[in-house]
Amino acid sequence: MANFISLFTLVLILVFANWGKPSIDDTSSAWYYLWAYKWYITGFFSLMLGFSLIYVLKIKWQWVLMAAFATIASAILATNLIENSKLAPLFPMMVGIAGLSIITLLDKQDDENREWTISTWGFAKQILPLLAIGVVTAGFLLGSTHDGQTIAGVIPNEWIQWLVGGNSVFSNLFASVVGAFMYFATLTEVPILQGLIASGMGKGPALALLLAGPSLSLPNMLVIQNVLGTQKTVVYVTLVVAMATISGMFTDGYN
Numbered sequence: 001m002a003n004f005i006s007l008f009t010l011v012l013i014l015v016f017a018n019w020g021k022p023s024i025d026d027t028s029s030a031w032y033y034l035w036a037y038k039w040y041i042t043g044f045f046s047l048m049l050g051f052s053l054i055y056v057l058k059i060k061w062q063w064v065l066m067a068a069f070a071t072i073a074s075a076i077l078a079t080n081l082i083e084n085s086k087l088a089p090l091f092p093m094m095v096g097i098a099g100l101s102i103i104t105l106l107d108k109q110d111d112e113n114r115e116w117t118i119s120t121w122g123f124a125k126q127i128l129p130l131l132a133i134g135v136v137t138a139g140f141l142l143g144s145t146h147d148g149q150t151i152a153g154v155i156p157n158e159w160i161q162w163l164v165g166g167n168s169v170f171s172n173l174f175a176s177v178v179g180a181f182m183y184f185a186t187l188t189e190v191p192i193l194q195g196l197i198a199s200g201m202g203k204g205p206a207l208a209l210l211l212a213g214p215s216l217s218l219p220n221m222l223v224i225q226n227v228l229g230t231q232k233t234v235v236y237v238t239l240v241v242a243m244a245t246i247s248g249m250f251t252d253g254y255n
Helices: 002-017 030-036 038-055 061-081 090-105 111-142 157-164 169-181 186-198 203-215 218-228 230-249
Strands: 143-146 149-152
Touching: 002 038, 030 038, 038 061, 038 090, 061 090, 090 111, 157 169, 157 203, 169 203, 169 230, 186 203, 203 230, 218 230
Parallel strands: none
Antiparallel strands: 143 149
């Protein structure tokens, strides 16, 4: 339970720190206020993380306090010295991550704290290069958007609009089938979808692809076929594709 609280707090910090800006005409919804005050919310959960480090992970409170002061000082400096509002929060976030890593690595009371940081660094070395390659490839082939401007990719937008534009049965079904057979790394799904949407992909097919992609892949189907047999695999794949297609078709009603 104690480890769950610490992990859950870290997840909440990640969620609110990355909370995206709503549409331009949205200035009064709950999503807008969550975005407008996301750094205050992130700061609140950071304080909860500090208490968790002291009372749950049993890290020395002096170390936690020093890391907190360093993060707060960096936030004040970034606010006053960095004019770009998008870049300013990155500095205190990096300082906070560095502080958390240092105090857990130096902790000699519980070996699990040190192993947690070492394992995290090991996963980062595995994931970040793949993520970088996926983002660059998606941007090169499909294009992207930056500060409201669309940047074209190598693949003509007309092809994407013809296959998965709009919200027709064909476009949703095509996106579901492609998503079912392709292997998507979890962290590359968002940049790939961003490139496709910037090139003319409809929101319905985007949702269909996002639903079918993580649920299925060709290697996944082969493993399921070996365990459950061909008939049950066909039923499972058909249900996933059908539900992803139907969900995509109903998306426009919630825009």
